[in-house]
Structure formats: structure tokens, C-alpha cells
Amino acid sequence: MAAAVAATTSSDINSMSTSSTKRSAVPSLSFFKDWTYVPAPESSDHIHLKDQYGLFINGEFVRPHSKRYFDTINPATEKKIAEIADADEKDVDAAVTAAANASAKIWKRMPGKERSKYIYRIARMIQERAREFAVIETMDGGKPIRESRDVDVPLAANHFFYYAGWADKLDYAFPNRRPQPLGVAGQIIPWNFPLLMAAWKIAPALACGNTVVLKPAETTSLTALKLAEIIQESGLPAGVVNIVTGFGKTGAAIVNHPGVNKVAFTGSTDVGKIIQKAIAGTGKKATLELGGKAANIVFDDAPIDQAVEGIVNGIFFNQGHVCCAGSRLLVQEGVAEIVIRKLKDRMETLIVGDPMDKNTDIGAINSKEQLKKINEYISIGVNEGAELYQSSCTLPSKGFFCKPTLFLNTSQSHRLVQEEIFGPVLAVQTFRTVEEAIEKANNIPYGLSAGIWTDKGSKIFNMTSKMRAGVVWANTYNKFDPTSPFGGYKESGYGREGGLHGLLPYVQW
């Protein structure tokens, strides 16, 4: 959000107001009248896409046994981009068989030192084709090009680079143990960070000597398939990574396949629970990275302008399609008024629109279904009696878009506060004491992440240790790194991805 941030901080934000009466009295900047941004679209001329994609099984792109294909569309334009194969049980079986063969015959036996070099190759090839990946990610998923270019793609490459180095050093990760691979990992990933999630899943699995059957989400298969092309080019032995596309049924076929030794799933808590039930009694290991409803807690001694940026980044990053999004704002009463005023002002400056435009802060909602779900929650919020505020931006006439939204006067029992929306909708609550903030923050079934904003160090460590959440950001939000473990407490799932701790779910002894 660099352009808009710079503009905001260079103005006197205190004098800004959304109310038109105040606006005439106090000079302020109107970003849509006085400052207009010239469109700065990223070019898509250089990308290579096929009209139709098969399944990547045993090192080859093959036609699906089902003979069925479905369309993947650009959610910002609703135009079809390509056709994607819909894998059935036979296809999944072929992929698992290929993975099991590759595991037994090659990958499990290959010295870590050699395995690592393949993973390094993949990392490098993603870096070389970074821009193409970023553009396709934005076209297929709707996220702003700035985010796919600066966050998703570099992090994905770095993830492979980081885990590549672990492949021959696993004995040092687990003292007094000789870690061995599990076998075939069945991995199912969501649509919010398609390439990055593929990297989070594949890189540690390969480093630990496992082979992979990965299913991307049906609305965002393209970058995983482009990754399959890289994997093919990299010379990685056939069958070590297999990518099968499709819907929930395809995912279920992976989870239930007897040849799968490990299930890694990122997605909703509802589906996570179904998976946990499905693998009962099978001996399959699981990593579940599920939903969240993070509290972003602002104390009265917080650096307010930084906190407002953090709140905006927390909930509007990637259209709020983030499991660790700071979707609940808990603000201490003494500063509630000023924080909310500044937050509303800041929301006015957010540019919602063409994801391919480098000025865009908030892109397209990933799918029609998701937009419908978000709008349902907005109605629920209104019906529950919360006070709705949306920025006054205009939305494009085509595509799936949602205005940055916040709800004031919400209470702990509201569905808006308890349930994951997965969209740019922020529920605001206030609190008086530290105890109340802790109580409210933890009083939900989720426990993925939390944010703390205060200038007092001792308060930071009190709060971070009291949060029942796997990732806690203090005076920052939504930061990710391959060396940093990520994952939840409670109903946000179990197991960690990233860092040394991300190796544990892929080994046994």
C-alpha cells in the first residue's frame, strides 16, 4: 500500500474527516478529487498460458480419466482464462501410485544432499519466472499485483530455498533421533495464497524425503500448474510431486486413499473437522491449518498512526482472505474515538479495483460464492444491530468486489465476532482493562493469531504470552517468513508450517 501510505502520512490526517460539514470547515485532502491516480496496469503480454490444463501425474501432464474440465475465471473481469481438469478417484489413485513408487524407488533413498539440490533448483526457477507467476496469480485469484509480486511469489521461492537446506541436516533438527520420511503426503490447499500455500506444503515434505500429491483450490489452480511445469523442467524425478486439480470430491479422494500416509490441509475449520474424522483409525498423520478470527488489540498507549496502518493491513490485506486476518479490532476505550476516526479516514483512501493496477490496495473477491458469503455476513451484522460503515469508493461494474467494511458496536456473542468471514469486514469492540482484552481475545473457538499494539514492552510480553494463538504480532501484523513457524491453537488446527518446527509433521522415528 506504499503509494497511499505515503500520501496519507504527508498530509495532516487529523484534519481529515469523512463528514462533509467538517470537510468544508477544515482543509483536507480528498484522494479521489484532488489526487487521482493514473492507471498503472501491469502487463500480461509476457505470460504463457495454455487453453487447457491436464493433471500432473508421474512427471507428465495427462488428460483426466474423468474427461471432465472446468473453467477458471478472472474474478476481476469474470472472463474465462483456461480449462482445468477435474480429477476423479481413478486420477487420484494414479497420482498416489506414482508418488508411492517414487517414494520407494527413488526419493526416500536419495541422500539428503542430492534431494536438497533439486529443491534449490525449484526455488531458483520460481525466482527467474517471478513476474509471470505474479501476473497469473493476480489474474486467477484477484489479489492486487503488488501483493502477488512483493509477497506471494518471493515468499514462495524463499520457502523452497529455506527448506532445501534442511534436507541434509535433519539429524540436527531433532536431537537424539533419526528422522525418517512418512511416505506419501496428500496436500490440499486453499485459494487465498495459491502458490505460496503450495510452497508451504511441498517444500518441507520434499526436504524430509516424502513424495507429494497436491490439490490446489478449484478457483486458483493455475500457479500450481505453472509450478508443475517448473518441477518438470527442474528434472525432479517423476512422481515425486503430483498435482491433481478438482473440487472437494477430488480432495476427499486424496484424504481417503489408503496409499496416503500423511494429510496436510489448509482451509476451513468445518472441512478440517471432516478430515480429522475421515482419517480416524487409519494411522495417517495430519497437519490442519484452519480458520481464524484474530483479535487486533490496540491499547491507549499505542502509536496510533502505526496501529491504524496495522489494522488496515490486518483486515484488508488480500481482501481479508487471510486465515490469520485481524478481523476483530479490540480498542481501549480512551482511544476508541480517535482510532475509529482515523481508521475511517484511512479506509477512504484505499483504492479498490483492478487487481492488475499497481495502485490497487484491495482487489477482487476470489469468487462469486465468496462474495455472496461476505454479503450475507454484512446483512447478519446489520440484523444483529451492529453499526455498519463502508468506504465511499465506487466498485467496478464487472467482477466480484466488496467495499472495505467495518462494524461498530459489536458484542462478543455476535456471529460477526465469533465466525470467520474471510473478507474485508472488520468487527470493532472496545475494552477497558488488560484482563478484559485478554478475555475477549481468547473467548472464541479459534486460536490462530493475534495483534498487540502498545509502546510498553512489559505489556507486550504479558499480552503475547496470554494470547491462546499460534502467531502473535506485536506492533506489526501479517508478517510471514519461511523461518517462522505458523499454525494454530484450539480449533485453528494443529501442526506448524515454516521454520524448524515445520519439519516435525513430515518425519517419524
Add this chain to the structure above:
Amino acid sequence: MPRVEVLKTYKIAIGGQLPRTESGRYYPLTGKNGTPLANVSLSSRKDLRNAVVAARSACGGWSGRAAFNRGQILYRIAEMMEGRKAQFIDELMLQGSSRAAAEKEVTMSIDRLVYYSGWCDKYQQSFGTVNPVASSHFNFSVPEPTGVVAIVAPEESGLLGLVSVVAPCIAGGNTCVVLASEQRPLSSITFAEVLATSDVPGGVVNILTGTTKELLSHFASHMDVNALVYCRHDAAEKMSIVQLGAGNVKRTMVWEKDWTKDEQENPYLLLELQEIKTTWHPIENIGASGAKY
């Protein structure tokens, strides 16, 4: 006239108290030659729920204690057991063990407590990390207790099995609700008496006696239990705990181990009942270019 023996009533342990089961029901336990040993509480779902409430309320205090202090308390449990060694040996023999086996089981149990006492303030250093993130942030990961842990203790090893599972659980700052061995339950209640005199805060270890048939589904489906450790061998039970546990994404694990083996005491068991928390904080960059060593 010979003296009439005073028979011990074996109760259960909830929240630092040793109450009778609210069910008002018992099952008779008999010794080798069929002589009655004791009436053992058939704990009910309500007992379980009370125990979970006690465990939950003890959670904050226990996990918030200095790790060093937790280590001292575990060591104190070992001290108290050492003092009542003879009683534990007698009790195991009553329940069918030979003297040699009983002595071995008791001494191993004591040593196991000493072993985990030492881990209380060390596993954080073995399993915690400072993560070298690429951005200007200080980032570290530490293990934290999962919370309330339900334990279905090993059936064949009434004391050593129980201690081998409870010790890593509470060493890691968790609190627990334990279902004791059904056929060898007496040591578990005597162990609860030891705990009550070992500075272990009430509610940290709650021990119920009874049957898996009556209680297992409630252990597995309770929404305020964070993890379930199952230490028995029934395939159908193993499957059902995972299915029922999914209701609140419970961490369910099966620990089927030979607890008489030394390798079954290790910090990786402790780690299975930990969550990893990662904390980020920005590092100011101003002046960095002028820094000198």
C-alpha cells in the same frame, strides 16, 4: 480376639479434593484368590465434567508458574513417593504383581518423576527457536502447554504407566484429567494422595476411576478438553476418540508403549502436548549503519 482391619475407601481426585463419585456407584475389585480388595468408584460423566472444570481453572496458575518451580514440585512428588515406597509396593502386590515386579515398578515411577522434573525448565530451550526472518523483526517461537489434557492411562501398568504419561503432561504446564487403569486402579488413588501432599496445586492432576465404556466418549467429545492421550489397545476405541475429538479439533494421540523401557522417557512426549507460539516485533533500523562491534 484378632483386631478387625480398617479397610481403605478408594475415592477419586478432583480439584485437590478426594471426593466420592457423584454417581454413587462402585465396582468391586478382587485380589489373586478372589478376596475382595476394595470398592472402586465408577465415575460418571458428571465427575468428568467437574474434573475438567477443575483442570481448566488450574491451568492458568500452573502454566504461569516459574518453570523452575514446576520442576521443584515434580521433584517433591518423587520425594513423597520415595517415602511411601513400601505402601505402593504392597498395593501393587495386592493387585497381582510379584514383589520384584512391584519394587521395580515403584522405583522406576519415582525415577521417571525425577527425570521429568529436570525437563520442566529445559525443554523450552531444546524446542524453542529464535527465527532469523528476512525482514527487520525480532521473531521467536516457544512451546506453550496445550491446556487441559484428558488421559486414558495404560491398563496393564497401574502406577508406572500412569506416572509415565502424567509426568510429561504436567512438566509441560498442562493440567489433566486421568482415567485410571480399570483392573489396577488402587495405585492411582494413592498417587493422588501423594500429589495432595506434594505442593501440586489442586486441579492440576484429577484422577477418576471407572470404565472406558462409560466415560471414553465423554473424554473424547468434551469441548473444553484440548488434547486426549489414549494409552490402551482397543482398535474401535482408538478410532472413536479421533472421530469424537474432531468436534473441537482435539489433539488426539495414541501412546501404546512399553513403559518399563528407558527410551519411553523422553522430551518428545512432552513436546506432543505443546503448542508452538511465534511472536514478532519490529526492530528499529535507525542508526543501524553506524553500529560497530
